[in-house]
Amino acid sequence: xxxxxxxxxxxxxxxxxxxxxxxxxxxAKERGLAAVALTDHDTIGGLAEARAACxxxxxxxxxxxxxxxxxxxxxxxxxxxxxxxxxxALGASLARFRDRREERGREMVAKLNALGVEIAFDEVKKxxxxxxxxxxxxxxxxxxxxxxxxxxxxxxxxLYDDGPAFAPASTLSAPExxxxxxxxxxxxxxxxxxxxxxxxxxxxxxxxxxxAGVAAMEVWHPKHGPEETQRLIDLAxxxxxxxxxxxxxxxxxxxxxxxxDAGVPLETVExxxxxxx
Ligand code: MN
Ligand code: MN
Ligand code: MN
Numbered sequence: 380x381x382x383x384x385x386x387x388x389x390x391x392x393x394x395x396x397x398x399x400x401x402x403x404x405x406x407a408k409e410r411g412l413a414a415v416a417l418t419d420h421d422t423i424g425g426l427a428e429a430r431a432a433c434x435x436x437x438x439x440x441x442x443x444x445x446x447x448x449x450x451x452x453x454x455x456x457x458x459x460x461x462x463x464x465x466x467x468a469l470g471a472s473l474a475r476f477r478d479r480r481e482e483r484g485r486e487m488v489a490k491l492n493a494l495g496v497e498i499a500f501d502e503v504k505k506x507x508x509x510x511x512x513x514x515x516x517x518x519x520x521x522x523x524x525x526x527x528x529x530x531x532x533x534x535x536x537x538l539y540d541d542g543p544a545f546a547p548a549s550t551l552s553a554p555e556x557x558x559x560x561x562x563x564x565x566x567x568x569x570x571x572x573x574x575x576x577x578x579x580x581x582x583x584x585x586x587x588x589x590x591a592g593v594a595a596m597e598v599w600h601p602k603h604g605p606e607e608t609q610r611l612i613d614l615a616x617x618x619x620x621x622x623x624x625x626x627x628x629x630x631x632x633x634x635x636x637x638x639x640d641a642g643v644p645l646e647t648v649e650x651x652x653x654x655x656x
Contacts, residue, residue, distance in 0.1 A: 381624070381644035385414035387441065387457065388570070388597065388625025393425035394445075397630030400425035403638065404432035404440075406631075410639040411416060414439035414648050416460060416625065417540045421447055421476045423464055441648055445570055446560070447476070450553035450587065451579040454540060455570070457556045458597060458623065461655035462565025467562045477511060484512035486546035487538070488641075491517075494543060496526045499579060513543075514538045545654075555589035561592055564656035568595035568623045572614075573607045581607075581614060589618040594654050599624020621650050 390396035391403050391572075404514060407415040415438060417429045426442050433440035444459045451610040462469065466566070488500045496521050507516040518533035527533045537544035551559075557567040569588050572581035579587070585596060598611040599622065614621050624647075 387416040392512040394419035400429035401432040408436040416441035416443040418443035447549040448556040459560035459567040462563035466563035480511040491546040595621035598622040
């Protein structure tokens with residue numbers, strides 16, 4: 380294992396995490412971390428609160444995001460760090476992403492209807508309320524309609540990634556996401572390259588994205604096994620990418636991953652700063 384002083388991958392209640400940005404920063408502090416990067420999915424909504432909490436706690440704050448995008452026909456995740464949070468193009472892209480959630484919900488319902496499963500988008504909206512429409516909401520309507528036995532069953536039969544009723548959450552390509560982060564003065568890192576079930580492979584992904592201007596890659600992650608980690612260290616060397624890492628923390632209740640369960644030495648933050656505009 381490497382020296383863990385900075386956790387560069389954590390989520391909060393601003394995306395699908397369970398704890399507020401302030402609570403996550405306090406957890407990072409309790410765990411002895413010297414720096415933390417907030418990387419909520421497709422939102423920068425938690426950054427201001429986290430920055431203030433880091434200042435109070437006396438730890439280094441790194442702004443971040445985990446962008447959902449498409450690469451080689453699949454959803455992949457690109458981490459962005461140290462960008463200008465007021466950048467207009469990035470803000471517009473995140474706003475489009477929010478709008479896309481509703482359109483995507485309609486697409487999934489249309490696919491289900493085409494498969495002979497009669498549910499209506501209004502029923503999905505009734506369940507999602509003010510939250511962005513997601514697959515779990517569609518799954519719950521499928522359960523209520525009797526089409527499937529459980530939410531798990533709905534995912535297994537219809538809603539899994541690239542399944543018969545799946546629609547992608549993002550219409551942004553990975554090179555576009557990288558370009559947005561770089562144009563906002565930030566540094567882009569390929570998130571958990573071995574966790575896309577082999578399609579695309581880490582090798583393909585990194586080859587394509589290094590060409591697109593990615594400067595870093597997430598090597599250190601709780602779900603990367605020792606052999607996978609070594610494979611990624613070698614890939615990072617080959618393409619001269621900065622090794623990033625973090626816990627991908629979502630909640631104390633899920634699976635026992637806590638802030639600092641994976642991460643990088645503090646020098647990594649300085650290397651990223653040197654690359655940021
Ligand atoms: Mn998540
Ligand atoms: Mn991810
Ligand atoms: Mn994540």
